[in-house]
Amino acid sequence: MIIPFTGPSDGTGPLTWGQLAIWDAIERTAPDDHYFNFGRVLEVPGERTPDEAAAALAALLGTHDSLRTRLDLTGDHPRQRLAAGGELPVLLSTEDPGKLLAQLSATRFDYGGEWPLRVALVTDGPRVTHIVLVFCHLAADGLGADVAVRDLRMLLLRGAATTGRPPAPSPLDLAHWQAGPEGRRVARRAAALWESVPHQVMFDRRTAPADPADPADPAGPAGPADGPRVWRAQLSSPALGLAARAVAARHHTSTSTVLLTATAALVGAATGQDRCVVLPIVHNRFRKDTARMVSMVSQEGVFVLDGADRGLDTLVRAAGSATLRAYRSAFHDPLDRLRGDWVQPLCCFNDQRFAEPGPAPCTPEDIRAALPATTLSWPLSQDRLNCRFCVHIGGDLEVSVTADTDHLPRPQMERFLRDLEFLLAVEAGA
Amino acid sequence: MTRDEIRQRLAELVAESSDGDIPAERALHTGTPLSALGLTSLSRMRLIDAVESEYDVELDLDERNWKLLDDLSALAAHLENR
Secondary structure, X not given: OEEEEEOOOOEEEOOOHHHHHHHHHHHHHOOOHHHHOEXXXXXXXXXXXXXXXXXXXXXXXXXXXXXXXXXXXXXXXXXXXXXXXXXXEEEEEOOOHHHHHHHHHOOOOOOOOOXXXXXXXXXXXXXXXXXXXXXXXXXXXXXXXXXXXXXXXXXXXXXXXOOXXXXXXXXXXXXXXXXXXXXXXXXXXXXXXXXXXXXXXXXXXXXXXXXXXXXXXXXXXXXXXOOOOEEEEEEEOHHHHHHHHHHHHHHOOOHHHHHHHHHHHHHHHHHOOOOEEEEXXXXXXXXXXXXXXXXXOOEEOOEEEOOOOOOHHHHHHXXXXXXXXXXXXXXXXHHHHHHHOOXXXXXXXXXXXXXXXXXXXXXXXXXXXXXXXXXXXXEEEEOXXXXXXXXXXXXXXXXXXXXXXXXXXXXXXXXXXXXXHHHHHHHOOO | OOHHHXXXXXXXXXXXXXXXXXXXXXXXXXXXXXXXXXXXXXXXXXXXXXXXHHHOOOOOOOHHHHHHHHOHHHHHHHHHHO
16 A cells, blocks of 8 residues: 655755764664664554545654655765655555564665655454554654654544644754754753763673583573674563662652663673763653654763762662763764764663653562562574663563673673662662 | 742742642642652753753752752752852
8 A cells, every 4th residue: 555645844954963873873783773673553543444544644744754754865974855745655464463563673774765664554354453653763762653653543533633732843943953052052061961971881891602502501502603793681570670669769769760770880790890881862852842753862861870889779869960961961962972082881771661660669578479470581683783782671671681792691691680680679678 | 030939930840840740839838859759850851951941040960969959949049049
Protein backbone atom coordinates (compact mmCIF):
# COMPACT_ATOMS: atom_id res chain seq x y z
CA MET A 1 0.00 0.00 0.00
CA ILE A 2 1.28 3.49 -0.84
CA ILE A 3 0.19 6.48 1.27
CA PRO A 4 0.56 9.94 -0.30
CA PHE A 5 1.13 12.77 2.19
CA THR A 6 1.64 16.53 2.10
CA GLY A 7 2.79 19.07 4.66
CA PRO A 8 2.77 22.86 4.83
CA SER A 9 6.45 23.54 4.14
CA ASP A 10 9.75 22.33 2.77
CA GLY A 11 13.36 23.49 3.03
CA THR A 12 16.91 22.55 3.86
CA GLY A 13 19.19 23.56 6.70
CA PRO A 14 21.93 22.46 9.06
CA LEU A 15 21.32 19.55 11.43
CA THR A 16 20.06 20.19 14.95
CA TRP A 17 22.37 19.29 17.85
CA GLY A 18 20.41 16.09 18.44
CA GLN A 19 20.56 15.09 14.77
CA LEU A 20 24.31 15.80 14.66
CA ALA A 21 24.92 13.70 17.76
CA ILE A 22 23.00 10.66 16.50
CA TRP A 23 24.52 10.99 13.04
CA ASP A 24 27.98 10.79 14.60
CA ALA A 25 26.93 7.66 16.54
CA ILE A 26 25.42 6.13 13.38
CA GLU A 27 28.59 6.72 11.38
CA ARG A 28 30.73 5.17 14.11
CA THR A 29 28.50 2.10 14.32
CA ALA A 30 27.90 1.48 10.59
CA PRO A 31 27.32 -1.03 9.09
CA ASP A 32 25.64 -2.23 12.32
CA ASP A 33 23.70 1.03 12.69
CA HIS A 34 20.32 -0.71 12.55
CA TYR A 35 21.19 -0.88 16.29
CA PHE A 36 19.63 2.60 16.60
CA ASN A 37 16.31 1.75 14.95
CA PHE A 38 13.44 1.47 17.38
CA GLY A 39 9.70 1.21 17.21
CA ARG A 40 6.28 1.26 18.76
CA VAL A 41 3.15 -0.80 18.28
CA LEU A 42 -0.16 1.04 18.46
CA GLU A 43 -3.24 -0.98 19.22
CA VAL A 44 -5.80 0.65 16.96
CA PRO A 45 -8.82 2.00 18.85
CA GLY A 46 -12.27 1.16 17.47
CA GLU A 47 -12.93 -0.32 14.06
CA ARG A 48 -10.68 1.24 11.42
CA THR A 49 -10.13 0.14 7.83
CA PRO A 50 -6.72 0.31 6.11
CA ASP A 51 -7.91 3.42 4.23
CA GLU A 52 -8.85 5.15 7.48
CA ALA A 53 -5.51 4.18 9.03
CA ALA A 54 -3.76 5.49 5.91
CA ALA A 55 -5.56 8.83 6.23
CA ALA A 56 -4.44 9.14 9.85
CA LEU A 57 -0.85 8.30 8.90
CA ALA A 58 -0.89 10.85 6.08
CA ALA A 59 -2.10 13.49 8.56
CA LEU A 60 0.64 12.48 11.01
CA LEU A 61 3.35 12.95 8.38
CA GLY A 62 1.76 16.23 7.34
CA THR A 63 1.82 17.50 10.94
CA HIS A 64 5.33 16.53 12.01
CA ASP A 65 8.09 17.91 9.77
CA SER A 66 10.58 15.48 11.26
CA LEU A 67 8.77 12.56 9.62
CA ARG A 68 9.17 14.22 6.18
CA THR A 69 12.85 15.00 6.75
CA ARG A 70 15.73 13.08 5.20
CA LEU A 71 19.40 13.88 4.91
CA ASP A 72 21.14 15.60 2.06
CA LEU A 73 24.44 13.73 1.95
CA THR A 74 25.82 15.29 -1.21
CA GLY A 75 28.02 17.96 0.42
CA ASP A 76 30.92 17.86 2.88
CA HIS A 77 28.52 17.87 5.84
CA PRO A 78 25.05 16.32 6.03
CA ARG A 79 22.09 18.73 5.99
CA GLN A 80 18.47 18.12 6.79
CA ARG A 81 16.08 18.18 3.86
CA LEU A 82 12.37 18.67 4.55
CA ALA A 83 9.99 17.65 1.77
CA ALA A 84 6.54 19.19 1.29
CA GLY A 85 5.14 15.80 0.38
CA GLY A 86 5.78 12.30 -0.82
CA GLU A 87 4.57 8.72 -0.77
CA LEU A 88 5.11 6.29 2.08
CA PRO A 89 5.17 2.56 1.33
CA VAL A 90 3.25 0.63 3.98
CA LEU A 91 3.20 -3.11 4.59
CA LEU A 92 -0.18 -4.82 5.02
CA SER A 93 0.15 -7.98 7.05
CA THR A 94 -1.62 -10.48 9.27
CA GLU A 95 1.56 -11.39 11.14
CA ASP A 96 2.29 -10.86 14.82
CA PRO A 97 2.98 -7.12 15.51
CA GLY A 98 6.07 -7.89 17.60
CA LYS A 99 7.50 -9.99 14.80
CA LEU A 100 6.82 -7.23 12.27
CA LEU A 101 8.48 -4.70 14.55
CA ALA A 102 11.63 -6.84 14.68
CA GLN A 103 11.49 -7.37 10.93
CA LEU A 104 11.14 -3.67 10.08
CA SER A 105 13.89 -2.72 12.56
CA ALA A 106 16.40 -5.24 11.29
CA THR A 107 17.98 -3.23 8.48
CA ARG A 108 19.65 0.17 8.44
CA PHE A 109 17.78 3.14 6.97
CA ASP A 110 18.81 4.73 3.70
CA TYR A 111 19.21 8.11 5.38
CA GLY A 112 19.26 10.14 2.18
CA GLY A 113 16.55 8.36 0.23
CA GLU A 114 14.12 6.63 2.55
CA TRP A 115 11.40 8.27 4.68
CA PRO A 116 12.43 7.99 8.33
CA LEU A 117 9.37 5.93 9.28
CA ARG A 118 8.59 2.33 8.37
CA VAL A 119 5.01 1.22 8.87
CA ALA A 120 3.06 -2.01 8.86
CA LEU A 121 -0.71 -2.28 9.24
CA VAL A 122 -1.78 -5.50 10.91
CA THR A 123 -5.20 -6.53 9.66
CA ASP A 124 -7.88 -8.92 10.84
CA GLY A 125 -10.42 -9.17 8.06
CA PRO A 126 -11.51 -5.66 7.03
CA ARG A 127 -10.14 -3.93 10.15
CA VAL A 128 -6.70 -2.79 11.22
CA THR A 129 -5.85 -4.12 14.69
CA HIS A 130 -2.34 -2.71 15.12
CA ILE A 131 -0.06 -0.16 13.50
CA VAL A 132 3.64 -0.99 13.72
CA LEU A 133 5.94 2.02 13.49
CA VAL A 134 9.73 1.85 13.19
CA PHE A 135 11.56 5.13 13.53
CA CYS A 136 14.88 6.21 12.12
CA HIS A 137 16.68 7.68 15.14
CA LEU A 138 17.42 10.87 13.17
CA ALA A 139 13.68 11.58 13.14
CA ALA A 140 12.73 10.80 16.72
CA ASP A 141 13.95 9.75 20.14
CA GLY A 142 11.85 7.71 22.56
CA LEU A 143 9.78 10.63 23.81
CA GLY A 144 9.36 12.01 20.29
CA ALA A 145 8.05 8.63 19.16
CA ASP A 146 5.62 8.61 22.07
CA VAL A 147 4.29 12.02 20.99
CA ALA A 148 3.84 10.69 17.44
CA VAL A 149 2.02 7.59 18.69
CA ARG A 150 -0.30 9.67 20.89
CA ASP A 151 -1.05 11.99 17.97
CA LEU A 152 -1.69 9.04 15.66
CA ARG A 153 -4.11 7.58 18.19
CA MET A 154 -5.97 10.91 18.38
CA LEU A 155 -6.06 11.09 14.58
CA LEU A 156 -7.61 7.64 14.46
CA LEU A 157 -10.14 8.51 17.15
CA ARG A 158 -11.07 12.06 16.19
CA GLY A 159 -9.53 12.73 12.82
CA ALA A 160 -7.39 15.49 14.36
CA ALA A 161 -4.46 15.64 16.72
CA THR A 162 -5.04 19.17 17.94
CA THR A 163 -4.29 19.76 21.58
CA GLY A 164 -4.93 23.47 21.90
CA ARG A 165 -1.23 24.04 22.42
CA PRO A 166 0.88 26.06 19.99
CA PRO A 167 2.63 23.77 17.51
CA ALA A 168 6.06 22.49 18.55
CA PRO A 169 8.97 23.87 16.51
CA SER A 170 10.16 21.84 13.54
CA PRO A 171 13.73 20.49 13.36
CA LEU A 172 14.55 23.31 10.91
CA ASP A 173 13.20 25.91 13.40
CA LEU A 174 15.20 24.32 16.21
CA ALA A 175 18.41 24.30 14.16
CA HIS A 176 17.85 27.99 13.43
CA TRP A 177 17.32 28.77 17.13
CA GLN A 178 20.39 26.74 18.13
CA ALA A 179 22.57 28.72 15.73
CA GLY A 180 21.17 32.05 17.00
CA PRO A 181 22.23 34.11 20.05
CA GLU A 182 20.01 32.31 22.57
CA GLY A 183 21.10 28.88 21.34
CA ARG A 184 24.75 29.87 21.50
CA ARG A 185 24.27 31.13 25.07
CA VAL A 186 22.77 27.78 26.09
CA ALA A 187 25.56 25.95 24.26
CA ARG A 188 28.26 27.95 26.04
CA ARG A 189 26.82 27.10 29.47
CA ALA A 190 26.78 23.42 28.55
CA ALA A 191 30.30 23.64 27.14
CA ALA A 192 31.62 25.09 30.42
CA LEU A 193 30.37 21.99 32.26
CA TRP A 194 32.02 19.60 29.80
CA GLU A 195 35.27 21.55 29.77
CA SER A 196 35.55 21.25 33.56
CA VAL A 197 35.85 17.44 33.29
CA PRO A 198 39.34 16.06 32.60
CA HIS A 199 39.89 13.36 29.97
CA GLN A 200 39.18 9.88 31.19
CA VAL A 201 38.24 6.53 29.65
CA MET A 202 36.50 4.20 32.09
CA PHE A 203 37.21 0.72 30.70
CA ASP A 204 40.69 1.57 29.46
CA ARG A 205 42.33 -1.85 29.62
CA ARG A 206 41.95 -4.82 27.33
CA THR A 207 41.20 -8.02 29.20
CA ALA A 208 41.56 -11.66 28.30
CA PRO A 209 38.43 -13.21 26.85
CA ALA A 210 36.53 -15.80 28.83
CA ASP A 211 37.79 -19.34 28.49
CA PRO A 212 35.39 -21.16 26.17
CA ALA A 213 36.55 -24.48 27.60
CA ASP A 214 35.82 -23.53 31.19
CA PRO A 215 32.59 -25.26 32.24
CA ALA A 216 32.51 -23.09 35.40
CA ASP A 217 32.20 -19.94 33.32
CA PRO A 218 28.68 -18.76 34.25
CA ALA A 219 28.16 -16.86 31.02
CA GLY A 220 29.07 -19.84 28.90
CA PRO A 221 31.57 -19.85 26.08
CA ALA A 222 32.68 -16.46 24.85
CA GLY A 223 32.41 -17.66 21.27
CA PRO A 224 35.09 -18.11 18.68
CA ALA A 225 37.81 -15.51 18.40
CA ASP A 226 36.27 -14.17 15.22
CA GLY A 227 32.72 -14.05 16.68
CA PRO A 228 30.85 -10.84 17.50
CA ARG A 229 32.79 -8.48 19.70
CA VAL A 230 29.82 -6.59 21.18
CA TRP A 231 27.35 -8.41 23.40
CA ARG A 232 24.36 -7.46 25.48
CA ALA A 233 23.60 -9.09 28.83
CA GLN A 234 20.11 -8.37 30.14
CA LEU A 235 18.89 -8.89 33.67
CA SER A 236 15.16 -8.98 34.21
CA SER A 237 14.79 -8.40 37.92
CA PRO A 238 11.59 -7.42 39.74
CA ALA A 239 13.69 -7.40 42.93
CA LEU A 240 16.04 -4.78 41.47
CA GLY A 241 13.03 -2.66 40.53
CA LEU A 242 11.62 -2.85 44.08
CA ALA A 243 15.02 -2.15 45.66
CA ALA A 244 15.60 0.90 43.42
CA ARG A 245 12.19 2.27 44.45
CA ALA A 246 12.93 1.71 48.14
CA VAL A 247 16.32 3.46 47.95
CA ALA A 248 14.78 6.31 45.94
CA ALA A 249 12.06 6.74 48.58
CA ARG A 250 14.64 6.99 51.35
CA HIS A 251 16.54 9.69 49.49
CA HIS A 252 13.55 11.56 48.06
CA THR A 253 14.87 11.05 44.57
CA SER A 254 13.98 9.13 41.39
CA THR A 255 14.81 5.52 40.60
CA SER A 256 16.63 6.86 37.55
CA THR A 257 19.05 8.85 39.73
CA VAL A 258 19.53 5.84 42.02
CA LEU A 259 20.29 3.53 39.09
CA LEU A 260 22.65 6.04 37.46
CA THR A 261 24.51 6.52 40.74
CA ALA A 262 24.74 2.79 41.44
CA THR A 263 26.00 2.24 37.90
CA ALA A 264 28.70 4.87 38.38
CA ALA A 265 29.72 3.37 41.73
CA LEU A 266 30.06 -0.13 40.22
CA VAL A 267 31.92 1.15 37.16
CA GLY A 268 34.32 2.83 39.60
CA ALA A 269 34.72 -0.47 41.47
CA ALA A 270 35.17 -2.50 38.26
CA THR A 271 37.79 -0.15 36.82
CA GLY A 272 39.53 0.86 40.05
CA GLN A 273 39.03 4.54 39.25
CA ASP A 274 38.08 6.94 42.03
CA ARG A 275 36.42 9.46 39.73
CA CYS A 276 33.71 7.95 37.61
CA VAL A 277 32.47 9.63 34.43
CA VAL A 278 29.29 8.34 32.81
CA LEU A 279 27.38 9.89 29.92
CA PRO A 280 23.63 9.60 30.60
CA ILE A 281 21.34 10.04 27.59
CA VAL A 282 19.16 13.02 28.52
CA HIS A 283 15.88 13.74 26.77
CA ASN A 284 16.45 17.53 26.67
CA ARG A 285 12.75 18.24 26.95
CA PHE A 286 12.92 20.56 29.93
CA ARG A 287 12.16 23.60 27.80
CA LYS A 288 8.57 24.26 26.77
CA ASP A 289 9.50 24.47 23.08
CA THR A 290 11.18 21.06 22.89
CA ALA A 291 8.77 19.25 25.21
CA ARG A 292 6.42 18.02 22.48
CA MET A 293 8.71 17.86 19.49
CA VAL A 294 8.73 14.77 17.34
CA SER A 295 12.43 14.89 16.68
CA MET A 296 15.75 13.58 17.89
CA VAL A 297 16.39 15.91 20.82
CA SER A 298 18.12 13.52 23.25
CA GLN A 299 21.85 13.88 23.74
CA GLU A 300 24.56 12.71 26.07
CA GLY A 301 25.25 14.72 29.21
CA VAL A 302 28.26 14.33 31.45
CA PHE A 303 27.79 12.90 34.97
CA VAL A 304 30.76 12.94 37.31
CA LEU A 305 30.95 11.14 40.62
CA ASP A 306 34.02 11.54 42.80
CA GLY A 307 34.95 9.06 45.53
CA ALA A 308 33.06 6.23 43.89
CA ASP A 309 33.83 3.95 46.86
CA ARG A 310 32.12 6.18 49.45
CA GLY A 311 29.08 3.94 49.76
CA LEU A 312 25.83 4.23 47.87
CA ASP A 313 24.05 6.16 50.61
CA THR A 314 26.57 9.00 50.48
CA LEU A 315 26.79 8.88 46.70
CA VAL A 316 23.04 9.19 46.13
CA ARG A 317 23.02 12.30 48.34
CA ALA A 318 25.81 13.82 46.24
CA ALA A 319 24.11 12.81 43.01
CA GLY A 320 21.32 15.40 43.22
CA SER A 321 23.33 18.33 41.92
CA ALA A 322 25.58 16.11 39.75
CA THR A 323 22.45 14.95 37.94
CA LEU A 324 21.28 18.52 37.35
CA ARG A 325 24.67 19.44 35.89
CA ALA A 326 24.49 16.38 33.63
CA TYR A 327 21.06 17.47 32.42
CA ARG A 328 22.29 20.98 31.67
CA SER A 329 25.39 19.71 29.87
CA ALA A 330 23.28 17.52 27.58
CA PHE A 331 21.80 20.35 25.51
CA HIS A 332 25.09 21.14 23.78
CA ASP A 333 26.45 21.69 20.29
CA PRO A 334 28.26 18.53 19.09
CA LEU A 335 30.50 20.76 16.94
CA ASP A 336 31.71 22.48 20.15
CA ARG A 337 32.34 19.00 21.52
CA LEU A 338 34.36 18.04 18.48
CA ARG A 339 36.39 21.26 18.46
CA GLY A 340 36.96 21.18 22.23
CA ASP A 341 37.87 17.48 22.33
CA TRP A 342 35.69 16.97 25.41
CA VAL A 343 35.92 13.96 27.71
CA GLN A 344 34.75 10.67 26.14
CA PRO A 345 34.65 7.97 28.82
CA LEU A 346 33.06 5.42 26.42
CA CYS A 347 30.61 4.64 29.19
CA CYS A 348 26.94 5.62 28.87
CA PHE A 349 23.62 5.18 30.66
CA ASN A 350 20.23 5.23 28.98
CA ASP A 351 17.02 5.06 30.99
CA GLN A 352 14.50 4.26 28.27
CA ARG A 353 11.47 3.77 30.47
CA PHE A 354 8.42 5.66 29.24
CA ALA A 355 6.97 5.90 32.75
CA GLU A 356 9.33 5.65 35.65
CA PRO A 357 7.84 3.90 38.68
CA GLY A 358 8.20 6.41 41.46
CA PRO A 359 9.88 5.96 44.80
CA ALA A 360 8.03 3.59 47.12
CA PRO A 361 8.81 2.11 50.54
CA CYS A 362 9.10 -1.51 49.32
CA THR A 363 9.88 -3.86 52.18
CA PRO A 364 13.03 -6.01 52.45
CA GLU A 365 10.76 -9.07 52.65
CA ASP A 366 9.12 -8.23 49.31
CA ILE A 367 12.52 -7.65 47.71
CA ARG A 368 13.89 -10.96 49.01
CA ALA A 369 10.77 -12.77 47.85
CA ALA A 370 11.22 -11.34 44.34
CA LEU A 371 14.87 -12.38 43.98
CA PRO A 372 14.22 -15.90 42.61
CA ALA A 373 12.30 -14.37 39.67
CA THR A 374 15.50 -12.78 38.28
CA THR A 375 16.55 -14.05 34.87
CA LEU A 376 19.54 -13.29 32.65
CA SER A 377 19.60 -13.39 28.86
CA TRP A 378 21.92 -12.45 25.99
CA PRO A 379 19.59 -10.81 23.46
CA LEU A 380 22.06 -9.06 21.17
CA SER A 381 25.48 -9.40 19.63
CA GLN A 382 27.15 -7.52 16.80
CA ASP A 383 30.56 -6.43 15.59
CA ARG A 384 30.59 -2.68 15.98
CA LEU A 385 29.29 -0.08 18.43
CA ASN A 386 30.18 3.57 19.01
CA CYS A 387 30.59 3.01 22.77
CA ARG A 388 32.40 0.51 24.99
CA PHE A 389 30.02 0.11 27.94
CA CYS A 390 26.31 1.03 27.76
CA VAL A 391 23.71 0.46 30.47
CA HIS A 392 20.07 0.50 29.36
CA ILE A 393 17.09 0.55 31.70
CA GLY A 394 13.78 -0.58 30.32
CA GLY A 395 10.49 -2.22 31.10
CA ASP A 396 9.75 -3.23 34.65
CA LEU A 397 12.61 -3.70 35.40
CA GLU A 398 15.18 -4.79 32.86
CA VAL A 399 18.76 -3.64 33.07
CA SER A 400 21.18 -4.47 30.33
CA VAL A 401 24.87 -3.99 29.71
CA THR A 402 26.02 -3.78 26.11
CA ALA A 403 29.79 -3.95 26.08
CA ASP A 404 32.87 -4.49 24.00
CA THR A 405 34.06 -7.89 25.18
CA ASP A 406 37.66 -6.98 24.45
CA HIS A 407 37.38 -4.67 27.47
CA LEU A 408 34.69 -6.37 29.52
CA PRO A 409 34.32 -10.11 28.91
CA ARG A 410 30.91 -11.69 29.15
CA PRO A 411 31.33 -13.17 32.65
CA GLN A 412 32.19 -9.68 33.93
CA MET A 413 29.15 -8.22 32.17
CA GLU A 414 26.98 -10.69 34.05
CA ARG A 415 28.91 -9.95 37.26
CA PHE A 416 28.17 -6.26 36.86
CA LEU A 417 24.41 -6.86 36.60
CA ARG A 418 24.36 -9.28 39.54
CA ASP A 419 26.39 -6.77 41.61
CA LEU A 420 23.93 -4.02 40.72
CA GLU A 421 21.04 -6.12 41.96
CA PHE A 422 22.98 -7.10 45.10
CA LEU A 423 24.10 -3.54 45.86
CA LEU A 424 20.59 -2.11 45.64
CA ALA A 425 18.99 -5.02 47.50
CA VAL A 426 21.47 -4.58 50.38
CA GLU A 427 20.98 -0.82 50.35
CA ALA A 428 17.23 -1.39 50.60
CA GLY A 429 17.78 -3.59 53.66
CA ALA A 430 17.10 -6.93 51.97
CA MET B 1 8.25 42.11 43.39
CA THR B 2 8.24 41.37 47.10
CA ARG B 3 9.68 38.13 48.44
CA ASP B 4 6.17 36.82 49.14
CA GLU B 5 5.06 37.56 45.60
CA ILE B 6 8.14 35.78 44.28
CA ARG B 7 7.41 32.78 46.53
CA GLN B 8 3.85 32.71 45.23
CA ARG B 9 5.03 32.72 41.63
CA LEU B 10 7.69 30.09 42.35
CA ALA B 11 5.04 27.84 43.87
CA GLU B 12 3.04 28.14 40.64
CA LEU B 13 6.13 27.22 38.65
CA VAL B 14 6.69 24.19 40.90
CA ALA B 15 3.14 23.05 40.13
CA GLU B 16 3.69 23.60 36.41
CA SER B 17 7.08 21.87 36.37
CA SER B 18 5.77 18.85 38.25
CA ASP B 19 2.71 18.59 35.98
CA GLY B 20 0.50 19.29 38.96
CA ASP B 21 1.98 16.53 41.16
CA ILE B 22 2.93 19.22 43.68
CA PRO B 23 0.09 21.77 43.83
CA ALA B 24 1.13 25.40 44.34
CA GLU B 25 -0.61 25.57 47.73
CA ARG B 26 1.39 22.61 48.98
CA ALA B 27 4.68 24.06 47.77
CA LEU B 28 3.81 27.42 49.31
CA HIS B 29 2.57 26.39 52.74
CA THR B 30 5.33 24.11 53.86
CA GLY B 31 8.90 24.45 54.96
CA THR B 32 9.65 21.00 53.57
CA PRO B 33 12.44 20.74 50.97
CA LEU B 34 11.12 20.38 47.43
CA SER B 35 12.74 16.93 47.07
CA ALA B 36 10.81 15.72 50.12
CA LEU B 37 7.63 16.97 48.44
CA GLY B 38 8.43 14.67 45.55
CA LEU B 39 10.02 17.08 43.06
CA THR B 40 12.03 14.83 40.75
CA SER B 41 15.30 15.86 39.15
CA LEU B 42 13.56 16.15 35.77
CA SER B 43 10.87 18.44 37.20
CA ARG B 44 13.54 20.39 39.05
CA MET B 45 15.39 21.01 35.80
CA ARG B 46 12.17 22.28 34.20
CA LEU B 47 11.68 24.53 37.22
CA ILE B 48 15.25 25.87 36.96
CA ASP B 49 14.81 26.59 33.24
CA ALA B 50 11.50 28.35 33.91
CA VAL B 51 12.96 30.44 36.75
CA GLU B 52 15.99 31.40 34.67
CA SER B 53 13.83 32.54 31.76
CA GLU B 54 11.28 34.39 33.86
CA TYR B 55 13.73 36.16 36.18
CA ASP B 56 16.57 36.49 33.69
CA VAL B 57 19.09 34.87 36.04
CA GLU B 58 21.56 32.01 35.77
CA LEU B 59 21.42 29.55 38.66
CA ASP B 60 24.60 27.75 39.60
CA LEU B 61 24.02 23.97 39.78
CA ASP B 62 26.97 23.32 42.04
CA GLU B 63 26.59 21.02 45.06
CA ARG B 64 27.10 24.04 47.37
CA ASN B 65 23.99 25.58 45.85
CA TRP B 66 21.74 22.57 46.45
CA LYS B 67 19.83 24.15 49.35
CA LEU B 68 18.92 27.09 47.15
CA LEU B 69 17.52 24.74 44.52
CA ASP B 70 15.61 22.68 47.09
CA ASP B 71 14.03 25.41 49.21
CA LEU B 72 11.38 27.75 47.89
CA SER B 73 11.99 30.46 50.50
CA ALA B 74 15.76 30.43 49.96
CA LEU B 75 15.25 30.69 46.20
CA ALA B 76 12.76 33.56 46.63
CA ALA B 77 15.25 35.41 48.85
CA HIS B 78 18.00 34.86 46.29
CA LEU B 79 15.84 36.24 43.47
CA GLU B 80 14.75 39.23 45.56
CA ASN B 81 18.35 40.12 46.45
CA ARG B 82 19.98 39.60 43.09
